[in-house]
Amino acid sequence: MKPQTIAIHEPAIRRDGAVTPPIHLSTTYEHGPANEPINKFIYVRHDNPNVSDFEARIAALEGGAAGVAFSSGMAAAAAVLMSLPSGARAVLHHDLYFDVKTLAREDLPKRGVSVDFVNFCDPEESAAALSKNAALVWIETPSNPKIEMIDIQSVAAMAAQAGAKVIVDSTFATPVLQNPLALGADYVLHSATKYMGGHSDVQGGVIVVRDDSVFVESLHHFRTVTGGALAPFNAWLISRGLQTLYCRMEQHCRNAGKVAAMLEGHAAVATVRYPWLESNPGNAIAKRQMKAGGGMVSFELKGGRDAALTAASKLRLFINATSLGGVESLVEHRASLEGPDSTTPDSLLRLSVGLEHIDDLLADLTQALRE
Ligand SMILES: Cc1ncc(COP(=O)(O)O)c(C=O)c1O
Numbered sequence: 501m502k503p504q505t506i507a508i509h510e511p512a513i514r515r516d517g518a519v520t521p522p523i524h525l526s527t528t529y530e531h532g533p534a535n536e537p538i539n540k541f542i543y544v545r546h547d548n549p550n551v552s553d554f555e556a557r558i559a560a561l562e563g564g565a566a567g568v569a570f571s572s573g574m575a576a577a578a579a580v581l582m583s584l585p586s587g588a589r590a591v592l593h594h595d596l597y598f599d600v601k602t603l604a605r606e607d608l609p610k611r612g613v614s615v616d617f618v619n620f621c622d623p624e625e626s627a628a629a630l631s632k633n634a635a636l637v638w639i640e641t642p643s644n645p646k647i648e649m650i651d652i653q654s655v656a657a658m659a660a661q662a663g664a665k666v667i668v669d670s671t672f673a674t675p676v677l678q679n680p681l682a683l684g685a686d687y688v689l690h691s692a693t694k695y696m697g698g699h700s701d702v703q704g705g706v707i708v709v710r711d712d713s714v715f716v717e718s719l720h721h722f723r724t725v726t727g728g729a730l731a732p733f734n735a736w737l738i739s740r741g742l743q744t745l746y747c748r749m750e751q752h753c754r755n756a757g758k759v760a761a762m763l764e765g766h767a768a769v770a771t772v773r774y775p776w777l778e779s780n781p782g783n784a785i786a787k788r789q790m791k792a793g794g795g796m797v798s799f800e801l802k803g804g805r806d807a808a809l810t811a812a813s814k815l816r817l818f819i820n821a822t823s824l825g826g827v828e829s830l831v832e833h834r835a836s837l838e839g840p841d842s843t844t845p846d847s848l849l850r851l852s853v854g855l856e857h858i859d860d861l862l863a864d865l866t867q868a869l870r871e
Contacts, residue, residue: 503561504746511556523736524549546724550735557742561675562688564708568719569735573671573691574599575728576705579719580667586612588635593620593650595643597669598838620650621782630662640669645834645850647773647798649782652789656684676749677790681710692738694825698748702737704730748855752795755861756853760797762862768869773798796824797851805846808833812849814868817860824852829861
């Protein structure tokens with residue numbers, strides 16, 4: 501079956517014949533007198549039918565053995581990072597979703613895990629970083645917010661030689677545009693809050709594992725004992741979002757491509773960061789490992805921070821708000837959000853390009869960039 505079909509029909513369970521699955525709100529499930537399971541489920545914090553439906557669907561779309569869902573992308577990230585034992589070393593790409601960076605930098609060392617940030621776009625720097633002992637390589641591609649592209653296949657090959665596991669945060673790409681497990685990654689992470697939910701109204705996260713059943717068990721254990729389970733209603737909404745993800749991504753990519761091209765030709769703009777632009781240093785990698793450029797565009801203004809903030813304040817359709825991947829277009833000055841530790845240029849605005857008519861989006865950007 502093609503992914504568009506899998507996204508709609510997996511898993512093919514029709515409880516009581518319902519075409520649209522019911523939401524299972526029960527927190528607890530009948531068991532035998534000595535706690536013997538009668539059904540698959542015991543307690544909502546352990547597992548739930550809507551959660552396991554979502555996990556089956558996303559695992560099928562990513563081509564993995566199993567998915568483990570969490571209450572947010574960060575809960576999923578924490579489950580992976582906190583699995584590292586004391587004495588281990590994690591090597592992370594230098595441009596990452598900010599809270600993942602913070603968790604790794606501030607909390608892992610307290611647990612005896614050493615952390616290095618390196619530029620995985622640079623093969624020599626990557627090889628040098630992996631010449632020392634490493635347990636985990638964490639990359640995000642395209643990265644947030646600098647839209648850097650990392651060659652998943654080559655990093656996975658280097659990591660395998662070094663005996664390290666590789667996780668790819670593929671939130672920007674979604675399973676529609678990129679399948680990291682097929683390129684050699686061990687795990688893929690998604691913030692389901694973004695494109696999967698697709699309507700800025702649900703929070704969730706998931707790890708899909710290629711073939712490591714021991715790690716799946718450890719993720720389940722972490723979720724159970726820390727309480728980061730995905731809520732049944734949220735799982736239901738995200739599964740529903742997956743059914744339209746393929747159609748939505750086509751339009752996100754079409755609109756974002758036109759926005760990136762328009763910005764690249766604009767006199768007020770210094771740089772545009774979009775995977776499909778030939779000017780992007782990672783363009784060849786993007787074309788190899790992605791099916792299209794995605795819906796996220798970052799750009800820098802010649803006038804620096806002031807020009808960026810002025811443009812952001814003049815935008816009308818693009819809402820000044822954090823997050824991404826919803827039907828509506830958003831703009832964000834990431835350096836302001838990320839604070840003093842940010843490595844994001846002050847002149848950079850990040851756009852989550854939505855599904856509005858492209859003429860309206862271009863008109864909004866044009867009026868906001870006018871002197
Ligand atoms: C690339 C990326 N990964 C992970 C996360 C964290 O996801 P959540 O907000 O669902 O915890 C985000 C959130 O913005 C993100 O952009």
